[in-house]
Amino acid sequence: MLEATDLQVEFSGRGGRRARAVDGVNLSVGAGEIVALVGESGCGKTTLARTLLGLERPTAGRITYDGTPLNYSTRALRAFRRQVQLVLQDPMGSLNPRHTVYEAVAEGPRIHGLPDEEALVASALARAGLRPPERFFQRYPHELSGGQRQRVVIAGALALEPKVLIADEPVASLDASVRGEILALLLRLRDDLGLSALVVTHDLGLAWNIADRVAVMYLGRIVESGPAEDVLTNPRHPYTKALLSVLPESPARIVLTGEPPDPTRIPSGCRFHPRCQLVAAGNGTGACTTTRLDILPAGAAHQVACHLVPAVDNS
Template structure:
């Protein structure tokens, strides 16, 4: 029996948008005790569909047509007060970013208790029971904590506990694992599956990750430009996709190496790191504080033209290690040899010539691009600072935009006028403007849709070959590492615990932590079908 029925749902977009409707004529059902995954890229209408069900659409997105039936209740016919009672008691939502969904000034136990009290069910013991039910350690301590004191995975578990407080019949999960590490992601997915099976809850699960779909979906609906373009069982859609858009999305999923490995290229090391140590001291005026060894005795090297993938969970030390290499962070011990010169003892002034030769692509291009400057100026800024005439630097910027497949007209636009994938291309162009010999890419595709991710990875591979670049590629996604890297170095708690050729590490992991990371990849048992090349 259907717990949720959506019929002909249509939501309008404001005047001037690229299409008239955010979603158009969408029809779906969610059965009791099943997980329906709605998959598609950003802007496809997935989250708007979920918000329409919850009655959370902004006034700028009016609901024009359609029926929303929750367990026999016509949601569109309910007054605001009745909808407030249904939220939490009969349907609940897990949001993508728990840090913005949780009140930063309230302890998490009080926030869950408030949700209970609003529906007339205050029970302090119930709060701790819910925290224990989502496998949080020490529920008493967690309940007394503010959100910022918890990890991303713990905050997401708190959101799930709050959503389950009144045992709703429908649970809507909007990209609940997108920002999480692979091991935490797998824990959350298993928890949602366990809840769905134990309680018979219907789950509407929104994602852009086909690995997640393969891991938990019973049925799948694929959305493109606000419409459902394909619908079927998980096996039908994953193994025999029919629509060209579905086939394109699955074709873009990074694969796994088959085993073995490529011998390391011979030649002089461009980068050699030995015994690197970086410690952070945490504490305040009234406490001695704690020492956190972010990087511990790290050793690795890179041969010219090689790409080394640095993989591990958040907090493993990957980004700190990269920032030590480019001297944005100063390590306490160790050696950093770039082209034979030790960078660690150099002063800021002495580092300037090397900064031209070593460039970095950051994870969040929107945060790293100056919002007040035009794209052409952003790309040309580095060369101008290092003495290149302005006209020459701007001409180079125009050429680079063509290399990263952006229209030359982008020169005169601002970062906010571009999509996430386009902004990342701008970040790549800015890094290439200095004609670097070593490129450090820090999670450059983690926030991108799978098809945009594939485009950016292909672009990096093409540029690496054309410019003969050496690359240190940081990621927590082992599928991505397998696609772009020659070798992999695995980091855990600041230490590199394993290194080797990609195929060798995937086929025969030597360290238990590497095996744990591989086992936690969602949908690892699913092999994407061979769909050939795109038409």
């Protein structure tokens, strides 16, 4: 449904240097598939998501939707955004406090001039789990719980009957007791409506519960990808192992030193080598610090970009 090919996004940095926020990414989201894009803050996840939505223009590479390259004319983007909708992490920031629930959900249909506005709003709210929908029409965001507000945001996306949702940290601002409900809702939308979704998160536990495939991003590139069960039960990249080590069931925590490098100064060789626990333990090779790794292709196989393990798991 939605695919990025050799995608690069650069921004102007300090001193005239260019920051490579996305530095060669291949990523696909299939029909009825949920893909989790995981990594630390600052690794390029949100920039990649915004570029997939057409909110940022790539410096190089391309985005295709349903096999057709994305056109950046105003009319084409308008049509594209009916099919690919964004769900943000902060429902209070996403919703206008002066607008009722009805007005918030009706905004998309009004912009696109869709008929039967009230029926679309009622259907979207019901699908998002706010029933009976008419009971919520005249409520304001401050009158709702955090979970209800996030359901309103999801309903606003569903009102346009999209094919793909891009959810940026959809449960990060919610209490633990409500997170499961929102994740269950996303799974139900996938099963009932055939929706595809890209879920951007730093939480591998969330990815474990919801995703069909996982892509792990570090400093602008995908460093490991594959079926969620394979990646999360048999992580092969040192960075993925470190991310997973913070989960409660992990036998030992791996503490990475330092912060992700400045994207205007990407290290030579493997971009992870300055923080790699294997290199720090003396188990690296000369290639780790000198030889660039190939960009991982989009695909279903379990793949990893690391000099110390095979690129594809054929087991």
